[in-house]
Amino acid sequence: MRFAAFLLAVLLTPAPQTLRASVTTWVDAHQKPIVQELVQLLSIPNVAADAANIRRNADRLQQMLAARGFAAELLETTGNPLVYGELRVPGATRTLLFYCHYDGQPVDAAAWKQPSPFTPVLRRGRLEEQPETLDPASVDRFQPDWRIYARSASDDKSPIVAILAALDALKGSRTPATSNVRIVLDGEEEASSPSLVPAIARYRDRFQADLMVIFDGPIHSSGRPTVAFGARGIVTADLTVFGPTSGVHSGNYGNWIPNPAQRLASLLASMKDDDGRVTVEGFYDGIAPLTAEEQAAMNAVPDDGDRMLRAFGVAAPERAFPRLQQALQYPTLNVRGLVSSHVGAGARTIIPDRATAALDLRLVKETAPHDMLRKLRAHIEKQGFHLVDDAPDAATRAQYSRIASLTVSGPSMRAFRTASTDPQVRALVNAIEGVYGATPVQLRTLGGTVPISPFIEALGFPAVIVPLVNFDNNQHEENENLRLGAFFDGIVTVAAILTM
Amino acid sequence: MRFAAFLLAVLLTPAPQTLRASVTTWVDAHQKPIVQELVQLLSIPNVAADAANIRRNADRLQQMLAARGFAAELLETTGNPLVYGELRVPGATRTLLFYCHYDGQPVDAAAWKQPSPFTPVLRRGRLEEQPETLDPASVDRFQPDWRIYARSASDDKSPIVAILAALDALKGSRTPATSNVRIVLDGEEEASSPSLVPAIARYRDRFQADLMVIFDGPIHSSGRPTVAFGARGIVTADLTVFGPTSGVHSGNYGNWIPNPAQRLASLLASMKDDDGRVTVEGFYDGIAPLTAEEQAAMNAVPDDGDRMLRAFGVAAPERAFPRLQQALQYPTLNVRGLVSSHVGAGARTIIPDRATAALDLRLVKETAPHDMLRKLRAHIEKQGFHLVDDAPDAATRAQYSRIASLTVSGPSMRAFRTASTDPQVRALVNAIEGVYGATPVQLRTLGGTVPISPFIEALGFPAVIVPLVNFDNNQHEENENLRLGAFFDGIVTVAAILTM
Numbered sequence A, B: 001m002r003f004a005a006f007l008l009a010v011l012l013t014p015a016p017q018t019l020r021a022s023v024t025t026w027v028d029a030h031q032k033p034i035v036q037e038l039v040q041l042l043s044i045p046n047v048a049a050d051a052a053n054i055r056r057n058a059d060r061l062q063q064m065l066a067a068r069g070f071a072a073e074l075l076e077t078t079g080n081p082l083v084y085g086e087l088r089v090p091g092a093t094r095t096l097l098f099y100c101h102y103d104g105q106p107v108d109a110a111a112w113k114q115p116s117p118f119t120p121v122l123r124r125g126r127l128e129e130q131p132e133t134l135d136p137a138s139v140d141r142f143q144p145d146w147r148i149y150a151r152s153a154s155d156d157k158s159p160i161v162a163i164l165a166a167l168d169a170l171k172g173s174r175t176p177a178t179s180n181v182r183i184v185l186d187g188e189e190e191a192s193s194p195s196l197v198p199a200i201a202r203y204r205d206r207f208q209a210d211l212m213v214i215f216d217g218p219i220h221s222s223g224r225p226t227v228a229f230g231a232r233g234i235v236t237a238d239l240t241v242f243g244p245t246s247g248v249h250s251g252n253y254g255n256w257i258p259n260p261a262q263r264l265a266s267l268l269a270s271m272k273d274d275d276g277r278v279t280v281e282g283f284y285d286g287i288a289p290l291t292a293e294e295q296a297a298m299n300a301v302p303d304d305g306d307r308m309l310r311a312f313g314v315a316a317p318e319r320a321f322p323r324l325q326q327a328l329q330y331p332t333l334n335v336r337g338l339v340s341s342h343v344g345a346g347a348r349t350i351i352p353d354r355a356t357a358a359l360d361l362r363l364v365k366e367t368a369p370h371d372m373l374r375k376l377r378a379h380i381e382k383q384g385f386h387l388v389d390d391a392p393d394a395a396t397r398a399q400y401s402r403i404a405s406l407t408v409s410g411p412s413m414r415a416f417r418t419a420s421t422d423p424q425v426r427a428l429v430n431a432i433e434g435v436y437g438a439t440p441v442q443l444r445t446l447g448g449t450v451p452i453s454p455f456i457e458a459l460g461f462p463a464v465i466v467p468l469v470n471f472d473n474n475q476h477e478e479n480e481n482l483r484l485g486a487f488f489d490g491i492v493t494v495a496a497i498l499t500m
Helices: A002-012 A016-029 A031-042 A051-067 A157-172 A196-207 A260-269 A292-299 A305-312 A369-382 A394-399 A423-436 A453-459 A484-498 B002-012 B016-042 B051-067 B157-172 B196-207 B260-269 B292-299 B305-312 B369-382 B394-399 B423-436 B453-459 B484-498
Strands: A071-075 A082-087 A095-101 A121-123 A147-149 A180-186 A211-214 A226-228 A233-242 A334-341 A354-363 A386-388 A403-408 A441-443 A463-465 A481-483 B071-075 B082-087 B095-101 B121-123 B147-149 B180-186 B211-214 B226-228 B233-242 B334-341 B354-363 B386-388 B403-408 B441-443 B463-465 B481-483
Touching: A016 A031, A016 A157, A016 A423, A016 A484, A031 A051, A031 A147, A031 A157, A031 A484, A051 A071, A051 A082, A051 A157, A051 A180, A071 A196, A082 A196, A095 A157, A147 A484, A157 A180, A157 A484, A180 A196, A196 A453, A211 A423, A226 A423, A226 A463, A233 A260, A233 A369, A260 A334, A260 A354, A260 B260, A260 B334, A334 B260, A334 B354, A354 A369, A354 B334, A369 A386, A369 A403, A386 A394, A423 A484, A481 A484, B016 B051, B016 B147, B016 B157, B016 B423, B016 B484, B051 B071, B051 B082, B051 B157, B051 B180, B071 B196, B082 B196, B095 B157, B147 B484, B157 B180, B157 B484, B180 B196, B196 B453, B211 B423, B226 B423, B226 B463, B233 B260, B233 B369, B260 B334, B260 B354, B354 B369, B369 B386, B369 B403, B386 B394, B423 B484, B481 B484
Parallel strands: A095 A180, A095 A211, A211 A463, A226 A441, A386 A403, B095 B180, B095 B211, B211 B463, B226 B441, B386 B403
Antiparallel strands: A071 A082, A082 A180, A121 A147, A147 A481, A233 A354, A233 A403, A334 A354, A334 B334, B071 B082, B082 B180, B121 B147, B147 B481, B233 B354, B233 B403, B334 B354
């Protein structure tokens, strides 16, 4: 019986190029209900702290899953509920765990060029080009360049609708999925997903799969389908160098009382060479040179580095990392802020009492947060500083001529990176390549950090990120938007994965 | 006739120790009117911007001078009037130009522990020890430890009253002055004396003298009579290193887009060695090694370095300048403020768009402001930076990988330093030594900057600073005060100078 179903599935699975055509045809014919379902979902406010509306989103999503035959439920957690669904496919030999999130970034409604971030607006192009604005409900046919403006239009509600549309399209074109599908929709991603890892203890069985597919983030700026095999981790810390108990007159004591801002500058300078390479001992330990294959894969990423530099107003990148994709393979030491006394109108002629640098370290799989902090501390001590946890007391001040503190300033997050050679990963990449007739952009790692990293690590099976939305979507900012062409293509991409 | 007057003066001049006794006796007997004159003067508000009250001060001061036989007048300027007086002494072979200022720092009345900074309060000790408060008008005898609290009690109205009391005391004890006295009272010192140098063109003849004596600032913390032969100059500038046009995501671009805060840190670090010595080429050019005499004079200054360091909460001074007086003989490069993006709650994980250090350079006589700025610019360029005057445009950004600006951020001021071997200076020091039976604290230069420097330079004759008030006077702050013991001693010091 199971073999018969499998045979049927194999026979019914169309050639990849045919799949693209059939899904596209189906989507063309069903644009209106697809967009309508998205617009309705976007109309429910979804800031993680807004528990009542979050619950409305969760209920709606559960219904949407159930309507596609998922065994759907809400998994209660210590925070917002996870929306969960399972769809068993006869004869499937693999289970995929899809991850999206249904919460969105907090909104500053006044900054939006529309009455509300939760009343979606359709525009015939990018806001910046001042296109005509349309009521999405009044439209039957949508052009690829048109955009939906609303909070979570791209981050991350449209991928959920794309998954369901892909299932509908496969059903409509009588193309069965080839994998069991489990889906988990996070209601706290923009609040760092605090309840996700704790939920494993309670719901471990439901999360088991052969491959996790994270539908989040933007596709590559080239507009091509994109797969990312990892994301960097992060640790943030404030580095403070202490000077006199309070600021002292720079005339009366200049040259005599040491200046903490000058010493902070020297300390930061000691951490990096002129080419942008970190000189903290052991900073790059354990990171193997890239293999020829990895190097080739990175070279294949169609970054337009010159265009990006021009856009940022920067003449040249760090000499140690001339190519962006290469730069992302290594941990960073980044000064994200500096403060000592005042600059500008409030500046006073003093030797300041302290100077602080806010640092963030982006991490790769080989560099764990606590280990990197340990190395940074060792470096600071090697420069002659006595490290304290709090502001030094009089006895400490009398004993040590150089005093600093390094204080972790936010949640740390490990990196994740799945081997691109993993068979499930290869199957997914090949499926997308087959559908489009061209290999997707393959990123060994994203430069940024995703809060799902600890969840991936705790579950222990491979994970990839498959973004589905345009790169210029104004994610996290006002006027977040979704280019409908990217959205409709995304349905094709999901269909490819469902039939991989 | 002139010779006879001279002979009479010599015969009438008492031995120095006798002078101290006679002036002290006279002051003891006249404490009440002396303090009353001070209290009345302190009761007239004197912020430089308050033109009406400034005029009331000037009129009152002109009357006070006239009452002592000065040919007194108001010298109108482009700003507040200078109060000027001249007192000719029969047979005098020298003219002294006394300088004080009658304006005071702006006040934040709410921060004062008394109803008004312009209603002087008498306290039986330091405010911090919560002494009894008295109405000065109700007191006949004042103890040395008692203090008058009011704006300009020490900075700089009490020296004016001390000068007039010293003249009264000499007259009362039938001791003639030995120098002609010219006095100029500045009404804009706390506003950087903008009208003082321009006034020279109009009133040059009135300002001519053999020695300028500036009665301002606090005596040495040892409490001993003090003479300073100079003050450091200053130039302030903002140093900005430019990064991307706006902040970029530290994950997506970290390691690739150069970080301006890191580069500012390296640039600042390149300017100073680990011992606190400035490494900008030519920074110390022209500064001769101290002579054995100068070194000996500095060693004689009774600084309690260890106590000061303890008070500041600093274990050790800069290694290059272990002694405070030595440190003050050289120009400084001081980071008085740092800013790049945000630190603390507002910190974001970005590569900032720029980083700025607010600098002040204290100057010595050998180092002129424009020359030091030129050397600093050359150093920055040598580190590979292209210097711009304003935020760089797109073409500049595309051309130069390192871009910075150095912008002067306030009025520059040259240093002044009078040779301590000048005969007039020696006469003054000897006179004070004779009166007290001990050499005064002699400071080759003050570490700070006085706005009178350009006036001294423009006039071209020697100048010394003779402070008359306690060092813990809360100058420029709330609860400014005058220790009456220092004030009464100051009258003796002025008497010594008048009869030098």
